[in-house]
Amino acid sequence: MALVIMGRQFVGAELITANATAGVLWGVGSLAGPAVGGYAMKLSDSYGMPGVFVVICLLFVCLTLREMTKKTSYAAAK
Numbered sequence: 001m002a003l004v005i006m007g008r009q010f011v012g013a014e015l016i017t018a019n020a021t022a023g024v025l026w027g028v029g030s031l032a033g034p035a036v037g038g039y040a041m042k043l044s045d046s047y048g049m050p051g052v053f054v055v056i057c058l059l060f061v062c063l064t065l066r067e068m069t070k071k072t073s074y075a076a077a078k
Contacts, residue, residue, distance in 0.1 A: 006018045040048030 002022055003019065006015060006022070010018045037049050037052050040052045042048065044051065
């Protein structure tokens with residue numbers, strides 16, 4: 001799905017760059033995610049992993065709301 005969205009927004013070299021960036025971010029998340037989750041579990045036993053999930057989900061919601069607000073204000077400015 002992400003590749004389809006990128007294909008709608010980028011063409012040519014920009015699409016290649018966007019795809020490579022998504023791959024790098026996927027790799028960073030695959031490396032850092034388990035380490036952060038494991039450390040959180042070490043700090044607070046069974047509540048560490050759900051706590052990490054909550055923080056990541058809240059971050060995602062905040063970023064999504066920010067993008068929606070920017071698009072709404074941009075559309076209103078036109």
